[in-house]
Amino acid sequence: MTEEKEIYDVVIIGGGVCGTALLYSLSHYTNVGKIALIEKNAAVALVNSKQTSNSQTLHFGDIETNYSLEKAKKVNRAATMVKNYLLKHDPAQEIYTQYHKMVLGVGAAEAVFLSDRYESFKTLFPALKLIHQEEIAALEPNVIKGRSPDEETLALSTPDGYAVDYQKLSQSFVDKATQATDKSIELMMNTRVTAIEPGAGSYLVKTNGKTILAKTVAVTSGAHSLLFAKELGYGKEYALLSAAGSFYFAPALLNGKVYMVQMAKLPFAAIHGDPEVHDASQTRFGPTAKVLPMLERHRYGTVYEYFKTAGLSLAAFRSFFAILSELTILRYLILNFIYDIPVFGKFFFIHQVRKIVPMIKLSELKFAAGYGGIRPQIVNLNSRKLEMGEAKILGKNILFNITPSPGASTCLKTAEDDTQRLIDFLGGDYWFNQERFEQDLA
Numbered sequence: 001m002t003e004e005k006e007i008y009d010v011v012i013i014g015g016g017v018c019g020t021a022l023l024y025s026l027s028h029y030t031n032v033g034k035i036a037l038i039e040k041n042a043a044v045a046l047v048n049s050k051q052t053s054n055s056q057t058l059h060f061g062d063i064e065t066n067y068s069l070e071k072a073k074k075v076n077r078a079a080t081m082v083k084n085y086l087l088k089h090d091p092a093q094e095i096y097t098q099y100h101k102m103v104l105g106v107g108a109a110e111a112v113f114l115s116d117r118y119e120s121f122k123t124l125f126p127a128l129k130l131i132h133q134e135e136i137a138a139l140e141p142n143v144i145k146g147r148s149p150d151e152e153t154l155a156l157s158t159p160d161g162y163a164v165d166y167q168k169l170s171q172s173f174v175d176k177a178t179q180a181t182d183k184s185i186e187l188m189m190n191t192r193v194t195a196i197e198p199g200a201g202s203y204l205v206k207t208n209g210k211t212i213l214a215k216t217v218a219v220t221s222g223a224h225s226l227l228f229a230k231e232l233g234y235g236k237e238y239a240l241l242s243a244a245g246s247f248y249f250a251p252a253l254l255n256g257k258v259y260m261v262q263m264a265k266l267p268f269a270a271i272h273g274d275p276e277v278h279d280a281s282q283t284r285f286g287p288t289a290k291v292l293p294m295l296e297r298h299r300y301g302t303v304y305e306y307f308k309t310a311g312l313s314l315a316a317f318r319s320f321f322a323i324l325s326e327l328t329i330l331r332y333l334i335l336n337f338i339y340d341i342p343v344f345g346k347f348f349f350i351h352q353v354r355k356i357v358p359m360i361k362l363s364e365l366k367f368a369a370g371y372g373g374i375r376p377q378i379v380n381l382n383s384r385k386l387e388m389g390e391a392k393i394l395g396k397n398i399l400f401n402i403t404p405s406p407g408a409s410t411c412l413k414t415a416e417d418d419t420q421r422l423i424d425f426l427g428g429d430y431w432f433n434q435e436r437f438e439q440d441l442a
């Protein structure tokens with residue numbers, strides 16, 4: 001049945017970690033009175049923010065060698081907000097676990113690279129240390145076991161590492177938001193948005209149930225955000241390269257997160273190993289990066305939607321061709337395709353894992369079936385290049401977020417920025433107490 005109800009100030013479409021963080025921000029730091037969160041699944045965070053879908057890392061930029069200092073400054077600021085939220089609201093550590101972490105350099109070239117990086121990053125990250133074989137062995141014996149003492153091995157290491165269950169974090173945002181008694185917050189679960197249509201001074205948000213009216217809309221639907229944007233005539237210059245990431249399990253081999261130095265030219269982070277957020281007896285290695293024409297992992301119905309986001313246009317074809325004609329990327333993507341092949345894949349993947357744990361046995365490695373989501377990487381059809389990181393598309397009283405990694409780490413900063421934008425859209429007497437937001441979280 002379709003009915004039009006009274007008007008919402010803000011409608012958020014998509015209840016992953018970004019949509020729920022925005023709900024939290026609006027409920028605690030603004031006078032926005034009437035908000036709806038619409039989620040097609042029965043609960044929040046069952047797509048990329050699900051615990052089994054992502055690498056459960058709070059990225060600060062200290063050991064991610066694919067980040068420049070500039071990017072690390074931004075990510076550090078954003079991730080610190082999540083850290084502060086967790087320290088304040090999760091004293092029992094049900095959402096996160098603190099582990100040490102390091103990025104490992106093997107061989108002369110990587111050793112020089114990490115030493116140089118240490119010099120430029122140590123001011124931003126005072127807890128970061130440059131450590132050598134003996135100190136690495138004390139923290140991570142299995143990383144050193146089996147290596148020649150003559151092989152130059154060093155690491156940038158810090159005790160300040162967090163594994164986060166972003167699914168539980170999303171639920172925590174919702175729980176806190178619905179405690180705000182001065183608001184009317186409607187959680188519409190099992191509700192799929194089928195269309196967003198501009199009306200007279202508002203948007204009609206059509207769902208598989210009712211149609212509701214919204215003064216402003218925040219589309220935080222992951223890869224689906226681009227589909228909605230295009231349907232409204234926005235984001236025409238973008239397409240998506242969907243990079244599915246899978247994982248392998250091993251027994252307890254690592255005590256903290258161990259990253260490798262990023263290979264030049266590759267758009268995705270190198271694989272890493274770390275203990276499961278709630279179960280240190282399992283080590284997870286990954287993620288791989290397999291290009292799939294889908295918007296959501298394991299949901300084959302999204303193949304058609306993927307092509308609707310310009311996957312089949314001539315401009316998209318030219319852009320994909322330009323990206324894939326870079327041999328390093330093509331080789332990497334083919335290898336990653338192989339890693340995901342049942343039984344056979346691990347014979348290849350183990351070579352990557354042995355760069356971290358040299359003595360791991362093939363029998364210890366097990367494909368994590370059903371794990372891993374999809375990173376919707378933005379392809380710019382004008383520049384024909386991959387754009388790393390999140391994309392935001394702004395329309396008239398509507399915004400769209402497309403959030404590959406590290407979108408979960410930056411969810412509160414994105415929420416802060418979007419809260420301000422929505423308040424600007426609403427105008428009039430609406431306010432955002434950004435100072436208090438910053439005091440509490442930054």
Ligand SMILES: Cc1cc2nc3c(=O)[nH]c(=O)nc-3n(C[C@H](O)[C@H](O)[C@H](O)COP(=O)(O)OP(=O)(O)OC[C@H]3O[C@@H](n4cnc5c(N)ncnc54)[C@H](O)[C@@H]3O)c2cc1C
Pocket residue numbers: 013014015016017018019038039040041044045046047048049050053054055056057058059166191192193194220221222223224244245246287372373374375401402403404405406407408409410
């Ligand atoms: C393999 C992998 C590893 C990653 N590792 C990390 C990491 O270690 N650290 C990090 O910070 N980030 C990581 N990321 C990225 C991170 O998972 C995402 O950036 C983050 O989860 C995105 O959150 P979101 O809320 O934008 O999207 P999602 O969590 O995907 O939520 C979108 C929501 O929108 C809903 N939705 C979609 N369409 C509709 C509709 N029509 N109607 C109603 N609801 C709809 C979906 O059901 C879903 O719940 C990783 C991602 C992958 C795939």
